[in-house]
Amino acid sequence: QVTLRESGPALVKPTQTLTLTCTFSGFSLSTSGMSVSWIRQPPGKALEWLAHIDWDDDKYYSTSLQTRLTISKDTSKNQVVLTMTNMDPVDTATYYCARMRADIALAFDYWGQGTLVTVSS
């Protein structure tokens, strides 16, 4: 049974750094073709992909946010961590982690429940 769960602060101040952790089970991120992505959704808006990390440690970032994002994995702990620097109120959103599989056209087949992050002073 595949599960993912996001954890991190619910409230951050402008200019602070956000650190989110995705803890997953039911699969290994050392398996060929597996990836974990971070995706966010501002209230009432569409989904925005942020970053993903592959089984072989390749990393990819949103073009518009790449200078602020860092993604990493700890395979032994089944965790993927995303940091986002210089947070702004426009970054207020629900942040999801999701599994991506190469054998199903790189679709996101399992998602965490999401964590709402509010940026406010």
Add this chain to the structure above:
Amino acid sequence: DIQMTQSPSSLSASVGDRVTITCRASQSIRSYLNWYQQKPGKAPKLLIYAASSLQSGVPARFSGSGSGTDFTLSINSLQPEDFATYFCQQSYSTPPTFGQGTKVVIK
């Protein structure tokens, strides 16, 4: 980045109706098109991958078609639990991008 445009942005329908949602890509994405359903306060759920493949556990009333730039999600005989927002997503190139969503509401 590849832009994904969905239409309509919302639609009203009755239980038992057939519903069709369209997604257009700004360039060819072959068949790298996925569809998700999202209910309020919940994470998206994968319905269709690779344009027309039904994800395991998804009812057969959902179907997808298309290739290149134009794609369709169809729901046959709409059920009460199908009232939700639907998103398309291209996985042809990085960054993966999503459509703006289509909200299906009860008529």
